[in-house]
Amino acid sequence: MSIPLNWYLVLAAALFSIGIYGVLSRRNAIGILMGIELMLNAVNINLVAFWRFMDPGRLTGQVFALFVFTVAAAEVAVGLALVIAIYRNRDTVVVEEIDLLKE
Amino acid sequence: MIQDFFINITWLIPVFPFLAFLIIILFTQNNNKLSHSLSIGSMVLSWLVGWGVVFSAIGTPHLGEHPIQKVIPWFETGTSTFGIGFWVDPLMAAALFMVPFVCLMIFIYSVGYMGYGTDEVDPNYARFFGYIALFATGMLGLVISENLLTLFMSWEIMGLCSYLLIGFWFQKNYDDPDKITPRQAGLKAFLVTKVGDLFLMLGIIYLYSQAGTLSYADTLFNHEFLVHLAETPALPIFGGWSAASAIALLIFGGAVGKSAQFPLHIWLPDAMEGPTPVSALIHAATMVSAGVFLVARIFPLLNIVVELELHNPTMGIIAFIGAFTAIFAAIIAIGQNDIKGVLAFSTISQLGYMIAALGIGAYVAATFHLITHAFFKALLFMGSGSVIIGCHHEQDMMELGGLRKKMPKTFWTFVAGGFALSGFPIITAGFWSKDEILAHAWHEFMLEGTASWPFFVWLLLTIAAFLTAFYTARQISLTFLGKPRSHHAEHAHETPATMTTPLIILAFFALTLGFVGIPEEIVGLGNNWFHNFIGHEYAATPLSVTVMLLSSGLALGGLGLGWWVYGRKPLVQGQMDPVEKGMNKIRLGWLYKAMQNRFYFDEIYRATFIDGSVKLADILYDFDYHWVIDPIVNLVARIVRGISEFSNKFDEKVVDALVNITGLSGVKLAELGGITDLKVVDGFVNGVADVTGWIGEKVLRPIQTGKAQNYLLILLISMLAIIGIYLVY
Helix, strand or coil, rough: CCHHHHHHHHHCCCCHHHHHHHHHHHHHHHHHHHHHHHHHHHHHHHHHHHHHCCCCCCCHHHHHHHHHHCCCCCCHHHHHHHHHHHHHHHHCCCCHCCCCCCC | CHHHHHHHCCCCCHHHHHHHHHHHHHHCCCCCHHHHHHHHHHHHHHHHHHHHHHHHHHHCCCCCCCEEEEEEEEEEEEEEEEEEEEEHHHHHHHHHHHHHHHHHHHHHHHHHHHHCCCCCCCCCHHHHHHHHHHHHHHHEEEEEEHHHHHHHHHHHHHHHHHHHHHHHCCCCCCCCCCCCHHHHHHHHHHHHHHHHHHHHHHHHHHHHHHHHHCCCCCCCCCCHHHHHHHEEEECCHHHHCHHHHHHHHHHHHHHHHCCCHHHHHCCHHHHHHHHCCHHHHHHHHHHHHHHHHHHHHCCCHHEEEEEEECCCCCHHHHHHHEEEEEHHHHHHHHHCEEEHHHHHHHHHHHHHHHHHHHHHHCHHHHHHHHHHHHHHHHHHHHHHHHHHHHCCCCEEEHHCCCCEEEEECHHHHHHHHHHHHHHHHCHHHHHHHHHHHHHHHHHHHHHHCCCHHHHHHHHHHHHHHEEEEHHHHHHHHHHHHCCCHHHHHHCCCCCCCCHHHHHHHHHHHHHHHHHHHHCCCCCCCCHHHHHHHHHCCCCCCCCCHHHHHHHHHHHHHHHHHHHHHHCCCCCCCCCCCCHHHHHHHCHHHHHHHHCHHHHHHHHHHHHHHHHHHHHHHHHHHHHHHCCCCCHHHHHHHHHHHHHHHHHHHHHHHHHHHHHHHHHHHHHHHHHHHHHHHHHHHHHHHHHHHHHHHHHHHHHHHHHHHCCHHHHHHHHHHHCCCCCCCCHCC
16 A cells, blocks of 8 residues: 555645645745745655655655755745845835835 | 453553553544543543453452563564563552553543633643643653653653643743743743653663663562663673662663752752643643652662662662752742742652652552542642632732632642641541651661761651641641632632633542552551552561651641641731741741751852853954964965065066067057957947846846745756656667
8 A cells, every 4th residue: 555656746746736825825935935835845755755765765855855845945044034024114014015026 | 351451452542642642642643622521521531441450450360470561563673672662560540540540530620720601711721731731742652662662752752741831821921030931941841841752862872782672570679680671781881789779770860850859859849840741740640750650660670779688879879869959849838828839849859758758668558549640639739729810810829828728629729738738647548658668767777877878868858747737737728718818819709610620630539549558557448458469579568656646747747837827816917927037037048048048059050050151152252363273274365475475575676577569569559459349349349248138137147036946946957857858868
């Protein structure tokens, strides 16, 4: 009773889509960061699933996923610091009100 | 058969509260009644199955030699497979007797404490029940765990719940900036216990590196492996220890954090900022005892080193930390005026007893005390919570008093709990369990002489027993005897039945539970059933009449002295604490002040660790801004600037002259071209500009919103389009 590869891929795709939906539709910057996390984890599922089904002899997929974790942690640290900096400057974390790129 | 049935469904025990947690958090947050019904209902199921398992385990012969293990593979990595499952052995059964039952009592009590059905119902009432259900999941998961990995996961779930529940009233702020707020207390608890957790994780990783697996069956209960581990030298930083000792010490580090032992004890007193049921549930009865449970779990690692007569200091370190914590916290407890503060330090002290017992090899006595303590300490906390509710959130014992008549049920149950805590002879559970620890220490030190750990442990714990009885009598006298010392206490009222019923049930256990472990020498009373069940492989602690008489005397003496000081002539409003007065008189006022301020540990840690981190950050800032990085950047900039200034000079003197000559001739030519330009080229350019302007106005400006999300959306659509084109062709 082993779960086929397709299921993992569908799960990862669904998670990725939820993540991208969150990134595009949330108004709160922290919500967007959470969406990015979902996308990163969807990638992790893909990595580990492909490793398990294609090349279980070596640890490549898992190690790669570990790297993604590390990068994701760093990204959250930087992202949250940015959110706090923005909040201090502009008193808001609603991204619709942050449109400095226009200028 | 019914026994197999129960044991086969052991895995369901943590599943019930977990489901309750999910349902409450996801769906029923707005419905208080449904939420607490779900939470309590799930706990009833866990309790029934849990006790079913306990009694099945008791009925299983030779469970100690042949623990029951059920495991399914969970995930594989590299060459090893991790399992998830459950493990039924006597230690697990003992903990499972206590945990779901105490949890259930506290869940029921919470209904009253959080103000259900009154005007003062907590705004986050439903969420509270969700969190405590998650907590129960963690604790029950830890108890039934079959390997150290799932144990560690459950351990961290509890850490999270502890944080969430201590900070449950996170919006609360105090006028006094030095008083710790619930939000800060939660953070403090989380960070301090993390220090211990780091050691626990290192220990688990070390064990895994030696064994290649983390299941109990292959590591802790595999004698060959234990012998191998004990004979393997540890990493060089541990000196000449065996690996077994090093691993045990690292894992013990986790217990120091979770069970609030010195030097990581500072979080537990501040954890009292959470709601009182949380203090009872997490910070007295269950979570803090998880640390002791863990050390009891890894006891085979300690025992094998003793068995092979390798002299490693791990046991000594454990005994020292436990005994020191026991007496240290008991001294501080005398100087506390907050009704929950006394109990917090009392908890630290009693956990010290258990740790010290494990450190001298009194495995059975430690487990026994763990179970009885959970019952009477939960009772005491819930009693103090009842006082707090009855007196409109007055927690200062100096402002209480005279509650005996006003809150009779709370009073009598509190007395039962307090007597159990102080070890009142014969009729309380605390007497039998504490006595077993002391007797074991006595017995060992009789064998090894006074220059040994057991003597040290025995001495400190005996003194601590006296102090325990004293502060308990002080607490009971200040809170319940005499006349009310504030109008809150004057208008006190008994609390609702949802709060008093659990008190009465727990009081029954606080008094009687000790009878399962009466030494077998006392003919006609007991055959030390508990010892035979839990620790058949360890020799029973022989009865020592000296110790029994001594500890009875100390308990009675402590209680009597406490009553003589505080109860005989009850304090009147504004009167100074007699102990403080007495100590001032013999010039020990500074000592009392230190006791009140918990020996300044918070201040010391602030001055060293916290200020140290800030200082380090400042240094790094200076490194960046003033010392190294920025100066280098500035230097480079200055050099570049020098070069450009030189180029500028060159430009002005040489190039400009050439340019001017060329320019003059250019002007002539331009005049000629200008005529053509105005007529032909301008017309064309204006036409292009008009078209571009129109496109910019109508098409491009609307999509350049400056909002990153819109750009991302365009990116996504373009990506999809490109992928679509790629797929089509």
